[in-house]
Amino acid sequence: MTHTVLTGVVVPGDKRGRELGFPTANVELDDSEADLPPDGVYEGWLEDSGGTRRLAAVSIGGRPTYYGEHGARLVEAYVLDFSGDLYRQRVRVGVGSAVRGQERFASSDELIAQMRRDVEAVRRVASARA
Ligand SMILES: Cc1cc2nc3c(=O)[nH]c(=O)nc-3n(C[C@H](O)[C@H](O)[C@H](O)COP(=O)(O)O)c2cc1C
Numbered sequence: 001m002t003h004t005v006l007t008g009v010v011v012p013g014d015k016r017g018r019e020l021g022f023p024t025a026n027v028e029l030d031d032s033e034a035d036l037p038p039d040g041v042y043e044g045w046l047e048d049s050g051g052t053r054r055l056a057a058v059s060i061g062g063r064p065t066y067y068g069e070h071g072a073r074l075v076e077a078y079v080l081d082f083s084g085d086l087y088r089q090r091v092r093v094g095v096g097s098a099v100r101g102q103e104r105f106a107s108s109d110e111l112i113a114q115m116r117r118d119v120e121a122v123r124r125v126a127s128a129r130a
Helices: 016-020 064-072 108-129
Strands: 004-013 025-029 040-047 053-061 074-079 088-102
Touching: 016 108, 025 088, 040 074, 040 108, 053 088, 053 108, 074 088, 088 108
Parallel strands: none
Antiparallel strands: 004 025, 004 088, 025 074, 040 053, 040 088, 053 074
16 A cells, blocks of 8 residues: 655653553655644554665554543654654654544553554554565
């Protein structure tokens, strides 16, 4: 599937992702939100400033679990099998097929369980394409 490609710089998040076990690269987009795909969780990739592209679970939305209806829309990428530091790097994020919509979970544990399933879904989509 064709990916929408977003570009921006990785900025600090709330650090909650690390606590949840799913650290994300929060991407401050170069362009306005006009071209942004709808809120949801997507199969995708993140390409670092050195040009290395890695599989990612991409979340677009206002983090309703924590901020209700009023959270600022963010583009976040959880890069699979990666533990490096992307902070301040200019990156490209490919947004592929949607895995699901954004949901408001009753607890962090429920969000974590769902993110585990999201990662498996991303791997399935990627291996089906390979
Ligand atoms: C694969 C994935 C799926 C996500 N899905 C949701 C979701 O359905 N609802 C939600 O409130 N937040 C979702 N998030 C966003 C998390 O709430 C967010 O990454 C976490 O709170 C850390 O935020 P921080 O980077 O600002 O610290 C998702 C994040 C990822 C990586």
